[in-house]
Amino acid sequence: MIRHTVLFRFKPGIDWSDPRAGVAEAATAGHPDRIEEILGWEYGRNLTDRPVAYDFALVGTFADREAVDRYLIHPDHVRGVGLWREIATWVVADFAAAGIRSSTPPAKTS
Incomplete structure (x- = not known):
């Protein structure tokens, strides 16, 4: 799995407050409806006012690198990139999901 x-x-x-921001957000929200390679999709507006914070984030889940590559050239994604390019810059990280680790310690067994 690739994140x-x-x-x-x-x-x-x-x-x-810029209407283009809402249009870009809506385009991002709709990607899973139009791009079959997307297995999971989380996105949202930033909630913190820290100076290092970004304004919007997304995390997509894909089966493999090839699925990400197909997503990147999909016309719906390309349209979304154009919308965001007008109003924002971004950084990207694609990583192999190694698993989820809980912060709750496991229950003790006897």
């Missing part, structure tokens, strides 16, 4: 992670930062003078 495709993207963090978006608005360009100077852009914020959520």
